[in-house]
Amino acid sequence: MKKTICLTAFSLLMIAGKVEAQNSKVGLPIYKNPKAPIEERVKDLLSKMTIEEKAGQLNQISGRFLTGPSTEDSSEKKKVQDLKKGKIGSFLNIIGAKKTEEMQKVAVEQTRLGIPLLFAFDVIHGFKTIFPIPLAEACSWDLKQAEKNASIAAREAAAAGLHWTFAPMCDITNDPRWGRIMEGVGEDPYYGSLISAARVRGFQGNLNDTAHILACIKHYAVYGAVEEGREYNLVDISRVMLWNKYLPPYKAAVDAGAATLMNSFNVFEGVPTSGSKYLVTDVLKNKWGFKGFLVSDWGAFGEMINHGYAADKKDATQKALNAGSMMDMESRIVINFLPELVKEGRVSMATVDAAVWPILYYKFKLGLFENPYKFSNEEREKKELFTDANIAEARKAGDASIVLLKNDNVVLPIRKNSKVALIGYYANKNADVLDRWPGQGDTAKVVNLYNGLTNKLGSSLVGFTDGYKDDGTTSDSLLQQALETANNADVILVNIGISGKLAGECQSLANPIIPDGQVQLIKALQKTGKPIVALVSAGRPLILTQINDLVSSILYCWHLGTETGNCIADVVVGDYNPSAKTVVSFPYSVGQIPVYYNHFNTGRPNTNHGDGGFTSRFRDIPNEPLYPFGFGLSYTTFKYDSLRISNQNITKKDKLHVKVNVSNTGKMDGEEVVQLYIWDKTASIIRPVKELKGFKKILLKAGETKEVEFTLTDKELSFYDADGNTRLEAGAFKVFVGANSRDVLEKDFTLQ
Numbered sequence: 089m090k091k092t093i094c095l096t097a098f099s100l101l102m103i104a105g106k107v108e109a110q111n112s113k114v115g116l117p118i119y120k121n122p123k124a125p126i127e128e129r130v131k132d133l134l135s136k137m138t139i140e141e142k143a144g145q146l147n148q149i150s151g152r153f154l155t156g157p158s159t160e161d162s163s164e165k166k167k168v169q170d171l172k173k174g175k176i177g178s179f180l181n182i183i184g185a186k187k188t189e190e191m192q193k194v195a196v197e198q199t200r201l202g203i204p205l206l207f208a209f210d211v212i213h214g215f216k217t218i219f220p221i222p223l224a225e226a227c228s229w230d231l232k233q234a235e236k237n238a239s240i241a242a243r244e245a246a247a248a249g250l251h252w253t254f255a256p257m258c259d260i261t262n263d264p265r266w267g268r269i270m271e272g273v274g275e276d277p278y279y280g281s282l283i284s285a286a287r288v289r290g291f292q293g294n295l296n297d298t299a300h301i302l303a304c305i306k307h308y309a310v311y312g313a314v315e316e317g318r319e320y321n322l323v324d325i326s327r328v329m330l331w332n333k334y335l336p337p338y339k340a341a342v343d344a345g346a347a348t349l350m351n352s353f354n355v356f357e358g359v360p361t362s363g364s365k366y367l368v369t370d371v372l373k374n375k376w377g378f379k380g381f382l383v384s385d386w387g388a389f390g391e392m393i394n395h396g397y398a399a400d401k402k403d404a405t406q407k408a409l410n411a412g413s414m415m416d417m418e419s420r421i422v423i424n425f426l427p428e429l430v431k432e433g434r435v436s437m438a439t440v441d442a443a444v445w446p447i448l449y450y451k452f453k454l455g456l457f458e459n460p461y462k463f464s465n466e467e468r469e470k471k472e473l474f475t476d477a478n479i480a481e482a483r484k485a486g487d488a489s490i491v492l493l494k495n496d497n498v499v500l501p502i503r504k505n506s507k508v509a510l511i512g513y514y515a516n517k518n519a520d521v522l523d524r525w526p527g528q529g530d531t532a533k534v535v536n537l538y539n540g541l542t543n544k545l546g547s548s549l550v551g552f553t554d555g556y557k558d559d560g561t562t563s564d565s566l567l568q569q570a571l572e573t574a575n576n577a578d579v580i581l582v583n584i585g586i587s588g589k590l591a592g593e594c595q596s597l598a599n600p601i602i603p604d605g606q607v608q609l610i611k612a613l614q615k616t617g618k619p620i621v622a623l624v625s626a627g628r629p630l631i632l633t634q635i636n637d638l639v640s641s642i643l644y645c646w647h648l649g650t651e652t653g654n655c656i657a658d659v660v661v662g663d664y665n666p667s668a669k670t671v672v673s674f675p676y677s678v679g680q681i682p683v684y685y686n687h688f689n690t691g692r693p694n695t696n697h698g699d700g701g702f703t704s705r706f707r708d709i710p711n712e713p714l715y716p717f718g719f720g721l722s723y724t725t726f727k728y729d730s731l732r733i734s735n736q737n738i739t740k741k742d743k744l745h746v747k748v749n750v751s752n753t754g755k756m757d758g759e760e761v762v763q764l765y766i767w768d769k770t771a772s773i774i775r776p777v778k779e780l781k782g783f784k785k786i787l788l789k790a791g792e793t794k795e796v797e798f799t800l801t802d803k804e805l806s807f808y809d810a811d812g813n814t815r816l817e818a819g820a821f822k823v824f825v826g827a828n829s830r831d832v833l834e835k836d837f838t839l840q
């Protein structure tokens with residue numbers, strides 16, 4: 089092994105020597121030689137840079153204050169002046185082939201070293217073709233589709249001059265008050281890891297063409313645990329929680345090769361994450377071997393002053409860089425204070441070089457030194473965006489993201505000749521369909537629910553009225569109109585929930601509930617005696633308790649992007665048989681938040697329901713959520729039986745084979761997400777009562793039975809201690825298999 093490393097280093101030196109010799113003949117510096125290894129080019133370029141130019145590479149400026157608060161002078165003129173002085177290494181929020189090319193030209197042609205810029209943008213769930221919000225996409229349990237969605241988003245963004253997206257968000261959360269729950273992976277670390285990795289693969293591919301872009305794992309770390317679900321708020325959790333619940337998705341995304349990562353806004357153990365040597369250097373770089381670069385969240389370096397961790401901007405710069413953080417997004421402090429800090433010996437040149445190195449590396453890797461304009465291509469931009477093929481994928485993804493939560497008396501799917509009353513303010517307002525991370529999605533081109541239904545059924549079969557107002561209230565006249573519309577129909581489709589404008593950054597809600605006016609509307613509609621189907625649109629799991637018993641069916645539609653209406657119509661009429669399962673619990677009431685399936689037993693678990701005993705429970709509501717993690721119905725029915733395991737006693741080296749029979753007992757073909765959970769019953773650190781450790785999405789024809797097999801190994805049976813070491817401990821386990829985290833079959837086994 090040692091020998092190989094020496095040889096490799098030696099051959100690199102040889103190559104570098106040869107390259108230097110060749111270059112000196114033609115007078116080309118190594119960094120400009122496309123044939124030289126990237127490592128040598130970076131080294132050469134670094135050796136030629138002043139500290140001011142290095143600080144420039146660590147400075148990221150926003151083109152527009154689209155996605156954060158404004159700071160200093162942001163005029164175009166000032167930006168170009170700074171750019172010419174080599175003071176900017178990257179822009180966010182400058183979009184489009186023409187504009188990016190224009191700025192790139194300044195960087196390449198009018199700076200001393202001609203280092204190209206990186207252009208970044210929040211391409212969260214699509215660029216021009218907008219896919220379901222990430223939380224909805226995750227409910228499809230279709231990793232291939234998630235990867236494909238990300239690759240289409242990347243292809244479109246790359247054609248518009250972008251090199252880099254601030255996605256995927258890998259934050260685990262169980263708080264629907266937090267507006268950013270829409271952007272993530274849900275509440276489970278195992279599934280969150282798989283889908284985060286799939287998204288990274290989709291965005292990045294091999295980073296060797298103009299169809300992929302750099303991914304950015306965010307928000308590192310534990311941003312999903314903000315108290316009260318309030319944006320930018322405090323996080324205070326243990327290291328055991330950190331390692332077992334929150335870190336796995338970031339780690340999986342690192343392992344999938346993500347090029348970049350974003351420091352979050354919050355603190356961990358009282359230290360802002362941008363200044364956390366533990367998170368950035370000890371864990372990310374040393375333990376996980378992350379070789380890419382970090383960018384702070386917007387202004388996060390400077391915000392260390394507000395947190396009370398840094399005395400001033402200079403102190404904040406020192407603390408961020410010495411913790412191992414790198415690029416400064418919009419604090420505008422590294423550019424001003426780093427040179428001074430280096431001169432004073434408070435930040436070493438080695439630290440600065442370590443920060444600049446990976447940024448330059450990825451600029452070389454993307455081929456920007458050879459062709460700085462390769463991503464800014466107006467022709468491709470015209471051709472690649474919002475194509476029929478991309479829109480078709482968005483529809484597939486949307487169909488597969490809608491969760492059927494309830495379907496009494498099999499009201500759904502409706503017959504295609506049914507007369508429907510579509511009631512709901514948002515159903516016919518494009519402006520409310522897309523969320524706060526709409527990319528460059530064009531609201532005018534969104535298919536809203538009304539359009540989707542009329543596309544499917546024809547306008548003569550669809551009556552429409554608002555039923556409630558934008559603010560969630562209703563009025564006598566709106567209710568009257570709703571009743572009239574409903575009286576003319578066979579079935580009532582009521583589109584309730586909240587606007588897409590309330591999904592995303594800074595959209596925390598203390599009461600993630602169905603607004604009062606909508607509840608009133610449903611109560612009024614009940615008087616018709618006609619079946620009511622609730623089509624709920626929201627970027628979070630709203631509390632449905634108030635309407636749950638008032639309606640026959642509930643389709644949870646989230647925010648589905650460009651093809652919203654067509655997707656919902658597909659499901660309503662049964663052209664698509666729902667196959668999604670929720671990746672977040674639906675709380676029973678606000679006071680229950682956070683509620684999640686992978687909770688821990690207390691010393692007094694709530695096993696004796698209703699005996700008034702001294703157990704851990706609420707006196708006014710159940711402990712359980714209204715709908716549990718993993719839950720989702722189909723238009724057909726599935727039966728699970730004959731759970732069997734290969735052995736009741738296994739050693740640490742053995743594999744445990746787990747088999748179950750799943751049958752489609754209904755009359756329609758359907759897909760089912762078969763889920764496997766474990767419980768490590770006694771451990772040196774307590775373990776959740778259920779942890780997802782496997783799933784399979786299978787297609788079963790009506791009447792068909794399939795045997796589904798899972799394999800458990802030491803990997804699935806281990807957990808992390810507080811230092812991030814894995815532990816595999818002997819003892820009693822349970823394995824569960826079922827259709828969701830609540831309805832399962834179970835078997836016991838022992839690990840010796």
Ligand code: NOJ
Pocket residue numbers: 155156180210254306385386593
């Ligand atoms: C702040 C958000 O927290 C982050 O997710 C986003 O990428 C940046 N702004 C840039 O827009």
